[in-house]
Amino acid sequence: MSRKTLQISGVTRSFPSRGAAGPMLALQPTDLTVAPGEFVAILGPSGCCKSTLLRIVAGLDQPTAGQVTLDGAPVTGPGPDRGMVFQSYTLFPWLTVAQNIRFGLAERGLPEAEQQAIAARFIARTGLKGFENHWPRQLSGGMQQRCALARALANDPEILLLDEPFGALDHQTRELMQELLLEIWEDGDDSGSAEGRKTVLFVTHDIDESIFLANRVIVMSARPGRIKADVPVPLPYPRDWTMKTTPEFAALKALLMGEIREEVRKAALS
């Protein structure tokens, strides 16, 4: 259950550059507050540092200035309270599906029986029943990402960080994965109430994906990145695929396309 507020305050990131021009600014000072249970999509052209922002929240990258806090406690490094699913396939190849899902639980030293029970629940939830003892290399891309999602969820993090998790999948698989993720998130702690839902930060460059999943879309500008727009998505949950054909969806899409087109042009031409 996520009950902690994520606060990003004045977070800036620049990278040292080889030229005499000094460090290159990648992320302009950024402020963002994410309330517990919010599903926030971070939308932007490639290279706008949306992944960098997510990695800073994860603690995998350090901001040049500013800080990230979780209920007031500053984030200094990665931790199990911020689970992450990466765009690349990051299942441990030497562990089976079930062992991968239990990785974080074993790290915490949970009793064997408890580990197994939790893993079994998430294996069932992500439709991996029957594949518990498969090696990652025997799975399709979609199944690997389902397993990665189960691995992150099994740890019961405060916040789920998703860095274009479906970016490498084909279109059809991606849509199925979006529906699966949405279902899991909507169910929350199985009470089905909004209070049990996890906080999610979802990085994507796909406008449809951001509207379909999130209740709030943050649009990032081209590099050096900054938050250009903060667009609420007032469509009610639970959602299903038919929502993608509603006029409300189309109106939001038009709005976001307008916001992002200009940035994509800048990113592509720079």
Next chain:
Amino acid sequence: MKPLVPVSTGARIMLGAGFFAVFIGAWAAATYSGWVPPLFLADPGKTLIAGWSLLTEFGFAGDIAVTIARVLSGFLIAAVLAVPLGLMMGAFKPVEAFFEPFISFARYLPASAFIPLLILWAGVGEAQKLSVIFIGTFFQIVIMVAVTAGATRMDLVEAAYTLGARSRGIVRRVIIPSSGPQVMETLRLVLGWAWTYVIVAELIGATSGIGHMIMDSQRLLDTGQMIFGIVVIGVIGLVTDFLFKALNRALFPWAVL
């Protein structure tokens, strides 16, 4: 033939055996025709006969056992010390910075050049033989394992961090298992080199072993025995290679298809 198109298992075995046949055929042609005099090169038949008499009359099996024991013990001592050091160097950059320059220097020191010194220090007994193998293999294993461990996929390390792993967990549950197959490959390769060093060590100041037998045969100008000794080393190498590969497949089912 088309580039990179695989061959069937049957064809692979036939082709592999085929070159052995060509090689032995060329050897037979060169020796039986009298083109190469027997003083320099025994023919295949004489080599086999020499081998048979070595095994039945001169206790060559004992020499083989002694040499294998030397190679394995020297190699195991080196591996047991080198693999953990290499893993630590790959995982922790300060450790690497401390050891790497010296080890890079030491691995170019030719092990065989140490033999006179080692005889001075350790005599001509087993300790000297094992030391040659140790010097010849230890530094190589350290460097290669360090490179392997250092090349651990960063995204897997990061994934482990976000799942709550700390330094200890990263080393124990990510770097070590992910390096496993490549470390075993390194050991397989270096074991081959260990065979070179043991023979060199046995050529000088030894009273038993395959290298000693080859040296003795030279005094008698028995090229048949010498070639048989060399071939035995090749066969043992082939067998250990095969066993190593089988072991790798059994240990790392996740890595192979």
